[in-house]
Amino acid sequence: MAKPLEQFEIKTLVDIPLGGLDASFTNASAFMVISVAAVTLFLTVGMRRRALVPGRWQSMAELSYQFVAHLVRENVGTEGRRYFPFIFTLFMFILFSNMIGLIPYAFTVTSHIIVTFALALVVFLGVTLIAIIKHRLRFFSFFMPPGVPLYMAPLLVPIEIISYLARPVTLSLRLFANMMAGHTMLKVFAGFIVVLGLGGIAPIAVIVLLYGLEVIVAVLQAYVFTILTCLYLHDALHLH
């Protein structure tokens, strides 16, 4: 019986030692490249004809574009338009990584905390930089809740800073935990099929249901990551 965690193993495909650093091209890198290629293919081929009345692929491409555009407009406001390309890229990359990971034998890039944490860190640092550039020193008034007496500041400011620093952690953990838990669960139930023999019909039924749930989770988590990025961006631009 295969181990349920075996699917998360990183395998080196091309060994690239880069001066003491291990910069090998692994299966994770391969599936990231596949995700990026799939997104690019989906959008460019879908929009190739640019018909006034869209066909199936163009409809899907426009739908995803409009979905994220709507999200940015509703949650960030008009100023958020400048950051739309980044948010759209983020959404499509996570969505495609999650969905490609659901194909049997595929590797789920987003089930590794380092990948989701890197994504979250880019969002966190970018949003913080935007806030500092836009508001200069007033950014730091962010950590002092309005209407609080001054003598509470030594206690409240560290708590607010920790609460702010916890953002990338929750952002990355949520995506990572959902993807990893789901895939592990699928594998555990798949293991039951072999063990139970003929009675394996029951776990197969469960797997079909779980698989449907995982498709929902894949889309939902991409959406959650995107909407939280939008909300953080809104915070950075408006500082409340």
Place this chain on the structure above:
Amino acid sequence: MVPAVFAVATAPDAGFDAIPMDEDNHPPSLEDLDARLRKARGKAHPANAAEGDDVPVGGWGSAMRVGLELVSGLAVGVGIGWLLDEWLGTRPWLMVVFFFLGAGAGMLNVYRSVSNLGYGVGYGGARSGDDTGDAEKEKEDDKP
């Protein structure tokens, strides 16, 4: 969880409500399209709608979110305390202090996410934009 997802998928979208489907086969006229474009552009400057557009999660999802917020606040607090201890050589005192601060931050995050105050630092998420603007102005005036 499922109804929330469908609610997202079928959310009223700006441009899609007026697209005629298969009931009449001739393509929409350019004037019609122009009018719709103008309508959509008019919608492009709404009041900021940060409130009400919360992440749709079911009971299980929000339970997980609460746990995650609590643990990550605590973990970040302890991590900062540990790093400061390593740096300043004051083990274990700063870690103890930051353990409690981190617990406070975690609970604060839980409180915020449960009471829909938004995800932001500070309590401004629940207020209207003008209100906080005044508060900030007052604070700036207080400074010498």
